[in-house]
Amino acid sequence: METLTPQWTDYELLDSGDGKKLERFGEFILIRSEPQAKWQPALPALKWEAAHGEFVKRSRGQQGEWKFRKPIPKRWMMQRKNLKFWVLPAPSGHVGVFPDQACHWDWINEGTKLAAGPVKLLCLFGHTGLATLAAAGAGAEVTHVDASRKAVAWARENQSLSGLRTRTIRWIVEDALTFVRREARRGNQYNAMVLDPPRFGRGPDGEIWKLEDSLPELLEASGKILSERRVFVLLNVYATVLTHERMEREAEGLRSHLRRMLGESGITITAGELALEDAAGRLISASVFARVP
Ligand SMILES: C[S@@+](CC[C@H](N)C(=O)[O-])C[C@H]1O[C@@H](n2cnc3c(N)ncnc32)[C@H](O)[C@@H]1O
Known part of the structure; x- marks a missing residue:
């Protein structure tokens, strides 16, 4: 089985661990849950604390919610090669x-x-x-x-x-x-x-x-x-x-x-x-x- 990982400039998986991932979407850094990340984060806590926002899961069956620590626009543009697109922290936890x-x-x-x-x-x-x-x-x-x-x-x-x-x-x-x-x-x-x-x-x-x-x-x-x-x-x-x-x-x-x-x-x-x-x-x-x- 082939495993493909993409090349990006505007996106980065900065770190993962403790059941979460730390991702950069353009200029903004978000934390979302990631059940696969059973390991320890590689970056110090300070880097995680610098994220703009986090999608916090609620208990089973309930949708989570975004908690922002820093101001963030309602939506912003990202680019990859010839594609330009809007991203925004949606109520589902996805970003588009x-x-x-x-x-x-x-x-x-x-x-x-x-x-x-x-x-x-x-x-x-x-x-x-x-x-x-x-x-x-x-x-x-x-x-x-x-x-x-x-x-x-x-x-x-x-x-x-x-x-x-x-x-x-x-x-x-x-x-x-x-x-x-x-x-x-x-x-x-x-x-x-x-x-x-x-x-x-x-x-x-x-x-x-x-x-x-x-x-x-x-x-x-x-x-x-x-x-x-x-x-x-x-x-x-x-x-x-x-x-x-x-x-x-x-x-x-x-x-x-x-x-x-x-x-x-x-x-x-x-x-x-x-x-x-x-x-x-x-x-x-x-x-x-x-x-x-
Ligand atoms: C996993 S997402 C697709 C991810 C997308 N290809 C991307 O790269 O961003 C699934 C999509 O299926 C749509 N969807 C769900 N049920 C559907 C249905 N019965 N018919 C058509 N679209 C449906 C949702 O609205 C959602 O946009």
Whole structure:
């Protein structure tokens, strides 16, 4: 299994330990919980105390909250290569970017540039749009689907911020499976796909997304709208169970799912994990993926 860790200037995993991570997003430093960090922090307490804010978990079942020690703007801009995007400490504890995903953005951008002809990409569960914009920036025509109106509005702002307003992007607020089934009925096809589903989610009309039950259905439906002249397919899933052996098994599971979707037995599918490395060299696993070519 490959482990990919991204190169960044605007983001840094400064330290981890005591069940937390200390991260720099542009100029601002935030602390969030990190169950994998069972070790001791490498940096002195003073460095942790200098963070602008911390997302403090409440008891089980309750959402946490941000506690700020220093003034912080409501939102601020970050950049990676040609992508510019807004980040903000959201009530969920997320900030609008998953920095580990930068490895996928590079791969999507390269895959689009290297394609022999036009790339028509379907990006499902596209969140704040960074995978979509990585492809659009390289010339792909993208259909971006997400259940959250807020996330899609945020993604559109990121499109403007990145100077990609003239690119062809269809922004769709819909349940991913409902959308794919409708595209199949209409006979619409795509030659590239990115699927980044959560473990659990809801469509805009309350449709329940539960990874174990919903993924096979979605992949079967997606296989029907994938053109024979495939450029690339990427399936990524955030990890919850975090031993290395378990990650390896999950990555293998995704590889089998993707192989079934593509219906080709001899095909080489890369499976791996995305991780972040702290300044002391310790790895925090984030997600598992399978992708082709
Ligand atoms: C794990 S995030 C995607 C991370 C993103 N690719 C990134 O790199 O920033 C999952 C996204 O799936 C969306 N979602 C959840 N359930 C959905 C559903 N049933 N249909 C479509 N989108 C859904 C959420 O709104 C959220 O934006």
